[in-house]
Amino acid sequence: MSKSELLVTLAQLPDGDPRLEAVSAALTGKPEPKRPVSMRLLRMGQAASETGLSRCTIWRAIKEGRIAAVEIRKGRHRIPQGELERFCTVSARAGQ
Secondary structure, eight states, X not given: OOHHHHHHHHHHSXXXXXXXXXXXXXXXXXXXXXXXXXXXXXXXXXXXXXXXXXXXXXXXXXXXXXXXXXEEETTEEEEEHHHHHHHHHHHHHXXX
């Protein structure tokens, strides 16, 4: 996208659009504003496919306490999407 196309796109956004806040933060060097946390619960297979990790890796991270999962019934776990995003961010920083 060229600069002029980007400026046109930004100019068309309504005042108060969260994307404007994110662009402003990026340009001024401030931290990006917090986004709302998703309440979506993912099955193990969904979590694996969204992250590119294996189900075994996801399960091991849950057992080690690195991912907080919700046990919906005995042996059935769901992973909050926000928790999965947090885990991927922390793992990327740690170089895992």
